[in-house]
Amino acid sequence: MKALRWFSILxxxxxxxxxxxxxxxxxxxxxxxxxxxxxxxxxxxxxxFSDPRWTLPTLNSLLIGLGTALLTMMLVVPATFALTRDNFRGKSVLxxxxILPLTVPHIVVALGYYYYFGELGLIQSRLGVILAHTCLSVPVVYLIVSATLKGFDQNLERAAQNLGASPMKAFFLVTFPVLRPGFLAAALFAFVHSFDEAVVSLFISGRDAATLPRQMFDSLRMQADPIISxxxxxxxxxxxxxxxxPRALRCIRSTQRPSKETQTSPLPGGRLENPC
Structure with missing residues (x-):
């Protein structure tokens, strides 16, 4: 155990x-x-903070990341519900x-998007980058949401519907609150994946929709600009x-409203458990 601990530290x-x-x-x-x-x-x-060459790509990356997370969740969540809960012909193919975008090198995907989006007039636009990043984020979000759905007990939905709730009402009152942490994690991964992506952005973002990773790459290629650090x-x-x-918020809430468990469950030695 001691060797494993030192290995973990290394x-x-x-x-x-x-x-x-x-x-x-x-x-x-x-x-x-x-x-x-x-x-x-x-x-x-x-x-x-004073150079538009850096502040504009930062703003572009934030907007593109948020747009990618929103669009990916809107597409993947309904698809995951259908693929996880229903059995139909062609399910394995879908x-x-x-998952296929995970197996294709980004440089190959970037070339395809460059020629395809060029015909649609989406090159050098935020919309084009959002669409491309959405396609790349779909596999990651799908894996997270599907794992979350497989661990959900559908009897909770059935109980709500037996009590008179419509399927949509049961989803928002029962299903969504339970699955919300998984949805938030999936959206966060989509945002980070988009914010960090550089290869596709180099091909289709252009000057007006340049992202922060593209600007960092260009700056490093032209000169060793310390602003990158x-x-x-x-x-x-x-x-x-x-x-x-999140941990700080939990500590603040537990300090303001201590739960009965922390008040009545002292640790050995008479000390109360500190949730922080």
Whole structure:
């Protein structure tokens, strides 16, 4: 067990090591990537927030990510209900088609989208990027939603309908509240997948709909711009806040309204359990 613990620590250290390099470089005043930094300042942060070459792609990535998450959920959730709960001819083929984008290299998909969307006039538009990212996000969202549905007890729906609820009302009052965490996780994965995608964006986003990964790639290709380390640091901080926010909210709620379990279930030694 001790060896396994040290092995786990080594893995965590290997994964987190780049953070201890990128974050200090974002505060460096060097003209290029240099570690350790020769000095520290906030000039590159100011340059990032004041330069439209970076702020516009960031806004584009946020809008495209939200649009991709919404459109993917609207398409995948009904399809997953049908494929999970119904038996019909061709079901296995449809399952294979939904997973197929995972097996195709993104460069091949990007070429196909470039020629197809070019004929439709969707090149260099946010709509074109949203449609392309939706196709790429469908397999991931489908796997998450289908796993969530397979663990749902349909007797809850039947009980609601026996009590007089319509199928739609039973879905919104019973099914959706139970499956909501899975839906939120699927939408989050679709957003992150779109926000992080670079290959397809290089082909179809263009200048007006450029995403943040495309801008980072272009900036790194033209010159070693230290603003890239600023972007990486901000994305890392956003991820940490997104992961820590739910736990902080639970701690605040439990502090304001302590449950009976925490009041009546002391830990050994007479200490009350701390939900945080």
């Amino acid at each position: 893995i965590v250290a290997f994964v987190t090591a780049p953070m201890f390099i990128v974050v200090p470089m974002s505060f460096s005043h060097s003209q290029s990537f240099e570690f350790p930094p020769p000095g520290y300042w906030l000039g590159y942060y100011e340059a990032y 399952n294979l088609l939904l 600023v972007v990486s640091t901000l994305i890392l901080m956003a991820m940490i806040l997104a992961l820590a926010a």
